[in-house]
Amino acid sequence: MAVESQRAGVPSRRRAAHGHRKTQIHPFLFVAPSVVLLLVLLALPIGQAFLRTFESDAGWGVDNYVRAVRDDHLARLALRHTFYFAFFSVIGQYIIGFTVALLLNGHLPFRGLFRVLFLVPWMLPAVVPGIVWRWIFDGLFGVFNELLYRVGYYSETDIPIAWLGQTSTALGATIVANIWRGFPFMMVLLLAGLQAVNDDLYEAASVDGANAFQRFRDITVPAIKGISFVAALLAWIGNFMNFAIVQVMTAGGPANSSEVFATLIYKNAFLYADANYAATLGIILLALLMIPGALYVRVATRKD
Amino acid sequence: MATRIADAVIDSPGRLSLSNRRRLEVSFKVLALVLILVPTLFPVAWIVISSMKTNLETHTVPVTLLPENWSISAYEQIFERRNFGRYMSNAMIVALLTTAWGIMVAAWSGYGFARYDFRFKPAVMAFVLIAQSFPRILLVIPYFQFSNRFGLTDTYAGLILAYSTFIQPLCLWIMKEYFEQIPRDLDEAAMVDGASPYRAFWDVVLPLARPALGATAIIAFLTAWNEYEFALVLTTTERVRTISVAIASLIGEFTTEWNQVMAAAAIGTIPVIIVFTFFQRQLMQGMMGGAIKG
Numbered sequence: 275m276a277v278e279s280q281r282a283g284v285p286s287r288r289r290a291a292h293g294h295r296k297t298q299i300h301p302f303l304f305v306a307p308s309v310v311l312l313l314v315l316l317a318l319p320i321g322q323a324f325l326r327t328f329e330s331d332a333g334w335g336v337d338n339y340v341r342a343v344r345d346d347h348l349a350r351l352a353l354r355h356t357f358y359f360a361f362f363s364v365i366g367q368y369i370i371g372f373t374v375a376l377l378l379n380g381h382l383p384f385r386g387l388f389r390v391l392f393l394v395p396w397m398l399p400a401v402v403p404g405i406v407w408r409w410i411f412d413g414l415f416g417v418f419n420e421l422l423y424r425v426g427y428y429s430e431t432d433i434p435i436a437w438l439g440q441t442s443t444a445l446g447a448t449i450v451a452n453i454w455r456g457f458p459f460m461m462v463l464l465l466a467g468l469q470a471v472n473d474d475l476y477e478a479a480s481v482d483g484a485n486a487f488q489r490f491r492d493i494t495v496p497a498i499k500g501i502s503f504v505a506a507l508l509a510w511i512g513n514f515m516n517f518a519i520v521q522v523m524t525a526g527g528p529a530n531s532s533e534v535f536a537t538l539i540y541k542n543a544f545l546y547a548d549a550n551y552a553a554t555l556g557i558i559l560l561a562l563l564m565i566p567g568a569l570y571v572r573v574a575t576r577k578d
Numbered sequence: 579m580a581t582r583i584a585d586a587v588i589d590s591p592g593r594l595s596l597s598n599r600r601r602l603e604v605s606f607k608v609l610a611l612v613l614i615l616v617p618t619l620f621p622v623a624w625i626v627i628s629s630m631k632t633n634l635e636t637h638t639v640p641v642t643l644l645p646e647n648w649s650i651s652a653y654e655q656i657f658e659r660r661n662f663g664r665y666m667s668n669a670m671i672v673a674l675l676t677t678a679w680g681i682m683v684a685a686w687s688g689y690g691f692a693r694y695d696f697r698f699k700p701a702v703m704a705f706v707l708i709a710q711s712f713p714r715i716l717l718v719i720p721y722f723q724f725s726n727r728f729g730l731t732d733t734y735a736g737l738i739l740a741y742s743t744f745i746q747p748l749c750l751w752i753m754k755e756y757f758e759q760i761p762r763d764l765d766e767a768a769m770v771d772g773a774s775p776y777r778a779f780w781d782v783v784l785p786l787a788r789p790a791l792g793a794t795a796i797i798a799f800l801t802a803w804n805e806y807e808f809a810l811v812l813t814t815t816e817r818v819r820t821i822s823v824a825i826a827s828l829i830g831e832f833t834t835e836w837n838q839v840m841a842a843a844a845i846g847t848i849p850v851i852i853v854f855t856f857f858q859r860q861l862m863q864g865m866m867g868g869a870i871k872g
Binding site (some may be wrong): 315408 | 607640643709717843861
């Protein structure tokens with residue numbers, strides 16, 4: 275066949291070869307390694323985890339789900355915390371990320387250097403942000419309290435606040451750490467969106483007498499709407515299943531006041547040795563991520 | 579409006595003030611950036627500063643903003659007493675091997691996904707996309723069991739398999755996206771000239787994809803290096819324990835030697851900083867991977 279196609283008229287041969295190839299074995303040989311791997315590495319374990327959610331001490335059934343939804347007040351608490359954690363993280367990350375992206379957009383001395391430096395928190399190993407913020411927020415020897423002291427927040431007789439040790443501030447402190455870690459990601463995406471805007475548009479608008487606010491509202495905002503949506507979706511998904519920051523900073527405590535879904539799953543699986551129930555919570559977490567996940571897939575695989 | 583344009587063009591003092599205003603605007607921007615940069619980098623600086631204190635000084639009030647005696651004893655201790663050299667090389671071995679075979683499989687199959695259509699392709703691609711940010715805390719549960727059953731706990735192989743759950747789809751997606759940008763005409767021309775699809779892939783397309791291979795490898799390596807959940811659950815001894823787990827495990831229930839924790843965090847970050855310094859551009863592109871269609 276190879277020899278033939280060399281001799282024959284190219285265009286028609288080409289089409290014939292193309293049509294023929296569809297039924298050939300090549301596509302499968304190319305694609306098979308990945309597909310098999312994904313099946314074995316992901317589909318199989320998830321399937322196994324899903325099956326075991328129907329196993330409990332009471333036998334075979336939906337007891338684990340009933341327990342999670344109806345009886346386990348900790349699951350409900352963790353779900354609420356997870357929503358707070360994801361929501362306020364996304365808001366904070368977006369506000370800071372967008373501000374920095376706006377400032378970095380356009381001509382600026384040391385622009386490249388600024389951009390790299392702002393990315394640093396995002397690149398750290400997953401445990402490091404939690405570790406350092408735990409140390410910063412330490413009640414006795416933390417530098418945050420020291421700084422508060424120096425600006426006069428505490429009087430001589432005040433006992434410094436243990437930010438991670440009291441129920442009212444623990445979750446908030448983990449959110450602060452998470453915003454710090456996650457805003458550079460927003461910044462990168464939004465900056466790319468801003469840079470895709472043609473400068474001539476701004477020029478033209480200024481010439482037409484549009485002020486800075488009008489240019490922002492009528493050019494910048496519409497231009498980055500799409501990328502903002504994608505960035506927020508991705509950040510929501512990542513924050514919603516975050517484990518490392520909360521686990522390292524508070525492990526969900528004190529008294530479950532910063533318990534999120536991921537830390538609760540970890541506790542059930544590896545401290546309470548109830549893997550079936552942990553898997554059930556995991557499947558619920560997965561189900562909760564379905565909607566943002568599906569939206570993301572739609573946006574990312576759109577052909578335009 | 580027309581008069582405004584006329585003003586701007588004719589009135590040269592007006593134009594001067596415009597460039598003045600631009601300079602003012604830039605100064606304002608730089609100032610604002612520096613103001614945000616200080617709290618952004620402070621925690622990183624605090625890691626380094628705390629790691630240079632003695633254990634006593636980290637447990638002293640009032641907190642000193644710079645070490646009274648700069649000391650590298652924390653670094654000596656984590657390497658001499660705590661075996662951090664081992665944790666570093668463990669993380670390096672796992673990250674490099676996971677990346678290497680991730681790239682190999684992804685280059686091969688990514689080409690297939692980019693060039694051929696088949697029945698379940700959209701579903702598979704959606705799965706590949708989702709698999710990159712799958713809740714790892716759920717996957718950890720079956721992997722813990724499988725590893726125990728097949729003797730993969732505390733082995734490199736166990737960690738590499740577990741890491742492949744996110745490295746493989748990550749590499750596959752980026753490679754596929756890149757192959758799609760290489761014109762089909764090139765490999766089709768080679769095939770018309772008698773090359774098999776494999777030859778066309780190997781001799782024509784793969785050499786063109788070399789930059790993408792590099793960028794993908796960098797992102798995959800960093801992602802694997804930074805991993806925490808799997809390493810936490812699948813290592814019980816220090817045999818294959820990675821640096822991430824080792825850093826976190828330095829935090830004790832009752833006492834913590836914070837200078838050592840910070841030294842460990844600094845050491846664990848060094849490879850990231852190195853990669854980051856040299857491959858910034860590739861990283862940016864990779865981060866935007868699926869988010870922006872190139």
